[in-house]
Amino acid sequence: MSAHESEWTLRRLSAGELTTTEAARVQAHAASCESCAQALRGIQAAQTRLEAEGPFGRxxxxxxxxxxxxxxxxxxxxxxxxxxxxxxxxxxxxxxxxxxxxxxxxxxxxxxGLNRLKGGATAELLIGGGLGPQREAIPGRPEALDLGERVTVGYTAGTHRYVAALSVDAIGEVTPLFPEAGASAPVVPGSGQHWLPGGWEFTGSGAERVIVVLSDEPLPQETLVEAARRAFAQADGDVGRMAELEVPGAQTHWVLQKP
Structure with a gap:
């Protein structure tokens, strides 16, 4: 039996970001693997619910x-x-x-408390999928999450060429969100706003800081993770007081309060 596809690959398939050859391979695997097919259906259903609540406009x-x-x-x-x-x-x-x-x-x-991006770039974080209406989180203002809510992150690259996202929880655990490994990914070609594939539901309790970094050169996720750990330590372990990461590029930070 072949190995299961990663959640990241299934999310990229759902978002239409795989090449034609790679998409055909993953679809063929999902057709013969109930576990991957079920995971793919869940990703698509969650995205459909989020998009149905309102357009991804600003x-x-x-x-x-x-x-x-x-x-x-x-x-x-x-x-x-x-x-x-x-x-x-x-x-x-x-x-x-x-x-x-x-x-x-x-x-x-x-x-x-408001992060302003340079180079004509912008970023936003939408919250949806729960019982309440879809809404936008404002940088610098803690936003409470309800059970079952997911977040989706969008960006306008401006002059920047690469994008990465990560999160830091209340105990300082850093999680790469996009991409999950390697270096920051090339931005989607074309002007206008683009959305990172899929979305995330944060588990546990306490605060969670979500960070988007737009840069001119690819940044290894290991570099971003270490920078986030340093910022957490410099804030005396208070994720709500973290400063910008000491990495090149433009950043936007949001603080979410998990239920």
């Missing part, structure tokens, strides 16, 4: 509202400057001058 209005709320919350309270003047009629008046702080991140246009 929720621009919702994102803009979320960013405005975050910017408003980041704006510092006004500082009060007190000066006194002496009235001619021998009475003392206290004049309170209200002046906002200058040079704050809110006034300079920076939004704390």
């Amino acid at each position: 929720f621009e209005a919702g994102v803009e509202q979320a960013l405005r709320r975050q910017q408003d919350s980041a704006r510092p309270p006004p500082r009060r400057w007190v000066a006194t003047t002496v009235a001619i009629a021998a009475s003392l008046l206290v004049v309170v001058l209200v002046r906002p702080l200058l040079g704050s991140s809110a006034e300079s246009g920076a939004i704390e």
Whole structure:
């Protein structure tokens, strides 16, 4: 009996990313292997459910509202400057001058916790497959997951040529998501938004940080995993406080709270 196909290969088959020859080989194997056929049906069913909940468009209005709320919350309270003047009629008046702080991140246009990608690149993470509606997670804002929900990651490569994704859980375990081994994969040719094949359902409890790295050169997953471990250690084991990985390229981070 031949060996079973990996989940990664079955996901690539479902996403139409295999060559014609390779796709024919995997389909022939799945036709004669009930275990692989069942796994392939599960992948296709999960993807169908996720896509049926709504198009993979960018929720621009919702994102803009979320960013405005975050910017408003980041704006510092006004500082009060007190000066006194002496009235001619021998009475003392206290004049309170209200002046906002200058040079704050809110006034300079920076939004704390939000990763901005360079080179015209963007990335987004959609959550769906559960009982609630499909929604988009905002970088820098923890997003709670419900039981059975899956995440799908999309990107616009801009000038970058390679993409990789990984996750870090609350105890510092790092899992390569895409690709599962080797080096970061070439981006899908063509402009516009593309989606990583399949999706992921995170098990266990606690926080899970999902990271997408777009780069100009392929980065070995071993390099990304080690960089994530260092960032976790530098955050004193707090996955919610991790900084960007010390690797070349543009990054987007999301923090998900598992049920």
